[in-house]
Amino acid sequence: MSAYDHLYIDGSWQPSHSTQTLTVLDPTTEQPLAQIPDGTAQDADDAVRAARTAFHAWSRTPVAERVGHLRAIAAELGRRAGDLARLITRDVGTPLAFSRAVQVTLPVNSFLQAARTAMAYDFEQRRGPSLIVREPYGVVAAITPWNYPVHQVAAKVAYALAAGNTVVLKPSEIAPLSVWELTDIIDSVGLPPGVFNLVSGTGPTVGEALAAHPGVDVVSFTGSTTAGRRVAALAADSVKKVTLELGGKxxxxxxxxxxxxxxxxxxxxxxxxxxxxxxxxxxxxxxxxxxxxxxxxxxxxxxxxxxxxxxxxxxxxxxxxxxxxxxxxxxxxxxxxxxxxxxxxxxxxxxxxxxxxxxxxxxxxxxxxxxxxxxxxxxxxxxxxxxxxxxxxxxxxxxxxxxxxxxxxxxxxxxxxxxxxxxxxxxxxxxxxxxxxxxxNAPFGGYKQSGNGREGGQEGLEEFLETKAIQA
Incomplete structure (x- = not known):
């Protein structure tokens, strides 16, 4: 049984404030597969503070430089595709052929498409007497599910980073192991400390701490409609932006x-x-x-x-x-x-x-x-x-x-x-x-109680951009 015993905060692997762990089970054998830190609200706060500190410089980093990091992540994901597919199959139970064809290829595409979209995007436009500026919000809390563990992370993280935001990621504790591998890839490409952070734990502890945190500017959540309502309610106190990709029938x-x-x-x-x-x-x-x-x-x-x-x-x-x-x-x-x-x-x-x-x-x-x-x-x-x-x-x-x-x-x-x-x-x-x-690469999201906001393409990038009108 492997032990994934550190969080990734401020550019380095760090121990959790908690000594407790969560056990990840192999759905095929029903046996323990790994342990991960049962993170705390203090871990979430550390990660948010690191992300806020990093935001000033990252938001002013030229788009071409940000895009270079995304392309490097995509390239390394491609190099590790075989190992990642096998890990997702063990962790989620996804058939191996589907892991190879979809679970790994989709996140590679997301990082590349986010890079292409950002490079082609006009962040400033003149409309009559106004200069319309699109700029990053700040810190994005990405809370992701277990069914497409790397794809759902990439759909949020790639576009948030491309837009110039910094990120705190809370993956599902049920099937999180491929996210540790993705984080190792992100670490290897040399992102500045604090631009990307990983905090594991449960929804009621880490997820809710991030949704309510006054230092978080955007919450991007994928999961059940019930959990999405809870996230939106917690975020409402600080009137932060919330995007929700929820259930379907x-x-x-x-x-x-x-x-x-x-x-x-x-x-x-x-x-x-x-x-x-x-x-x-x-x-x-x-x-x-x-x-x-x-x-x-x-x-x-x-x-x-x-x-x-x-x-x-x-x-x-x-x-x-x-x-x-x-x-x-x-x-x-x-x-x-x-x-x-x-x-x-x-x-x-x-x-x-x-x-x-x-x-x-x-x-x-x-x-x-x-x-x-x-x-x-x-x-x-x-x-x-x-x-x-x-x-x-x-x-x-x-x-x-x-x-x-x-x-x-x-x-x-x-x-x-x-x-x-x-x-x-x-x-x-x-x-x-x-x-x-x-x-x-089409915008993805739902009507009614399937959520609000879109992921992917230009619409996905714009979810992480605030709008400013400058008149002179």
């Missing part, structure tokens, strides 16, 4: 002219992505009632391709959930849906026969789901797909929008113009048509 609308043989496998893949632990996963398939039985049969036939297995296997598509608590929560959702009248197409709440240990859940498809069921509304965050039927296009749009969330959506149709018309009606921050490839 994303629909995929199959229009009457779409081909179910194309739609069903693609939507199942999107629902079971990263073992179902993706906030933007397409977890509701909305289909014409006349195609319901055909859809169910296609889903049942496709399910064996998602057999739970050791995530380190080269051909594994579905690994374990990240923790026992997450596994049990997903199984309860399945049981509650069945008790409410949903039809089990495949899977179920019972433990899979293989691999025998680990936090595994059967890939599950439930049909006859209605708007009265909690499965229609609640984020499950596991390999569970709900099928809902409609009788008219207007009803399909209503079903799609009938949740508190609005992070992502999809539309399938043989007529792209028809699909685009429906896409415009969906209340979601990102809509894919006919399985279009995910664009990591």
């Amino acid at each position: 994303s629909p995929a609308v199959m229009l009457t002219d779409a081909d179910p043989t194309l739609v069903v496998p693609a939507v199942m893949a999107a629902a079971f992505l990263n073992n179902g632990q993706t906030c933007s996963a397409l977890t509701r398939l909305i289909v014409p009632r006349a195609r319901l039985r055909e859809t169910e049969e296609l889903a049942r036939d496709a399910a064996p391709a998602w057999a739970p297995a050791d995530p380190a296997g080269e051909h594994t598509r579905l690994g374990p959930l990240v923790s026992a608590a997450q596994r049990d929560r997903v199984r309860r959702h399945i049981g509650d849906a069945l008790a409410s009248g949903a039809k089990l197409v495949t899977g179920g709440a019972a433990a899979p026969r293989e691999p025998g240990r680990g936090y595994f859940v059967r890939p599950t498809v439930l049909s006859h789901v209605t708007g009265e069921m909690s499965l229609h509304h609640d984020e499950v965050f596991g390999p569970v797909l709900a099928i809902e039927a409609y009788d008219s296009e207007d009803e399909a749009v209503h079903i799609a929008n009938d949740t508190a969330y609005g992070l992502a959506a999809a539309v399938w149709s043989a007529d792209e113009d028809r699909a685009l018309t429906v896409a415009r009606r969906l209340q979601a921050g990102q809509v894919q048509i006919n399985g279009a490839q995910f664009d990591p």
Whole structure:
């Protein structure tokens, strides 16, 4: 069992003020994998003070110099990609092929794209008699989740640093080990002390200390909607800026002219992505009632391709959930849906026969789901797909929008113009048509209770820039 026993504050690895540690478990074996410091509010305060001290010089560092550091981080991430992918697979349970293809490549892209965006951005513009200046806020507290542990860090840290802010990062304590590797990379490229800081610990201790800290200017949070509300409430006392990327219950609308043989496998893949632990996963398939039985049969036939297995296997598509608590929560959702009248197409709440240990859940498809069921509304965050039927296009749009969330959506149709018309009606921050490839450089964020603000691209950079109008 490894021990990650130091925090990264003011340009060096330092011990926590606490002697307590948090144990990180391997979701495949259920055995201890590592220990990390159970940080304190004093650790958070030390990191904020270091970041505030560093801000004056960093904010005045030429953009080209800041960008050079980001490119160096991206290059080193690329060199360590193989080791990082294996570590994320052990830490999160992500299938190794997906770790290589997505978990590592996305953060490399974020650092490079943040560099490109900052270099092309016009930080000063003349508008009539005013000079409009965009300048960094100050100290950014980045609070990140466990499901995409490096990507979610990069989406915040790269753009915050590119804009000229300094950062205090609090990663999830559930699967944090790859963040230590990223921090080692950041340390190796020679950022000035205090520009980037890492403090581990729990949300109620370190996370809340950062959200409420008067020395923090921006809180960028990704996680559950419940936790996001708490972060916003704590930040309100000092009226600091808060951006939130929260939960989702994303629909995929199959229009009457779409081909179910194309739609069903693609939507199942999107629902079971990263073992179902993706906030933007397409977890509701909305289909014409006349195609319901055909859809169910296609889903049942496709399910064996998602057999739970050791995530380190080269051909594994579905690994374990990240923790026992997450596994049990997903199984309860399945049981509650069945008790409410949903039809089990495949899977179920019972433990899979293989691999025998680990936090595994059967890939599950439930049909006859209605708007009265909690499965229609609640984020499950596991390999569970709900099928809902409609009788008219207007009803399909209503079903799609009938949740508190609005992070992502999809539309399938043989007529792209028809699909685009429906896409415009969906209340979601990102809509894919006919399985279009995910664009990591498009602005990402949600409508309604899926959050506020955007990550990625020019919009992601501007979230970390304050606006000043100078008139002379």
